[in-house]
Amino acid sequence: MMSLDNKKxxxxxxxxxxxxxxxxxxxxxxxxxxxxxxPEISDAIGTISEKKSLCEGMASKVKKDFTRDTKEYQKxxxxxxxxxxxxxxxxxxxxxxxxxxxxxxxxxTYKESLNKASEKGDIFLKYVDSLTSEKTKSIVAVTxxxxxxxxxxxxxxxxxxxAAKEKREEIKKGLDSLKWKAFDEx
Numbered sequence: 001m002m003s004l005d006n007k008k009x010x011x012x013x014x015x016x017x018x019x020x021x022x023x024x025x026x027x028x029x030x031x032x033x034x035x036x037x038x039p040e041i042s043d044a045i046g047t048i049s050e051k052k053s054l055c056e057g058m059a060s061k062v063k064k065d066f067t068r069d070t071k072e073y074q075k076x077x078x079x080x081x082x083x084x085x086x087x088x089x090x091x092x093x094x095x096x097x098x099x100x101x102x103x104x105x106x107x108x109t110y111k112e113s114l115n116k117a118s119e120k121g122d123i124f125l126k127y128v129d130s131l132t133s134e135k136t137k138s139i140v141a142v143t144x145x146x147x148x149x150x151x152x153x154x155x156x157x158x159x160x161x162x163a164a165k166e167k168r169e170e171i172k173k174g175l176d177s178l179k180w181k182a183f184d185e186x
Contacts, residue, residue: 044155047148048091048178055083055121058128060186065131072131077183079127083120084180090117091179094153095172104157114149121145 059080066073093113097104104110122145160171 044152044159045174045178047152048175051121051145051148052087052178052180055080055087055124056181056186058125058132059183062128062131063183063186076124076128076131079120079124080183083117083124084182086113086117086120088179090114090149090153091175094156095175098157098160098168098172101161104153110153114153118145118149 059076062073062076066076068074090113093110094104096102097107097110102110125145156171156175160168163171
C-alpha cells in the first residue's frame with residue numbers, strides 16, 4: 001500500500017497525474033466483471049493521451065525557450081488555447097454522442113468537432129515546430145493528427161456501444177482525464 005507521503009509526491013509532480021488517470025481508468029475498466037473491455041479501447045485512449053502529451057510537451061518547450069514578452073511565446077499561447085479548446089470540445093462531443101447513442105460515423109457535428117480539433121492541433125504543432133526547428137533542427141515530425149484521432153474516436157464509440165452501463169460511465173469519466181492542461185499550468 002502506498003504511504004501518504006508517496007501519494008503526495010505523485011500529485012505534486014503534475015506529469016504523473018495524466019499517467020495516474022490512465023492507470024485508474026484502465027483498472028476500473030478492466031476490474032468490471034460484466035463485460036470485458038477489448039484492447040482497442042486501451043489503444044484509442046493511448047493515442048489520444050499521446051497527442052495530448054505531445055502538444056503539452058511542445059508548449060512547455062516554448063515556455064522554456066522564449067520569455068513571456070516575445071511574440072513567439074504570445075502566439076504559441078494563443079494557438080495552444082485554441083487547440084486546447086477544440087480538443088477538449090471534441091472530447092466533450094464524443095462523450096455526448098456516446099451518451100446519446102449517436103453513430104459518430106454518420107454524425108456531421110461529431111465530424112466537425114473532430115476536424116476542428118485536428119486542424120487546431122496541427123496548426124499549433126506546425127508553428128511550434130517552426131520555432132523549435134530554428135533552434136534545435138526540428139525535434140518533432142509534424143503530420144496531421146486527424147487520422148489517429150479519427151481512429152481513436154471510432155474505437156471508443158464501437159466499444160462503448162457494447163459495454164455495460166457501469167463501464168460506459170467509467171469510459172466517459174476516463175475521457176475527461178485526457179483533456180489538456182491550461183497553458184499556464186504547463
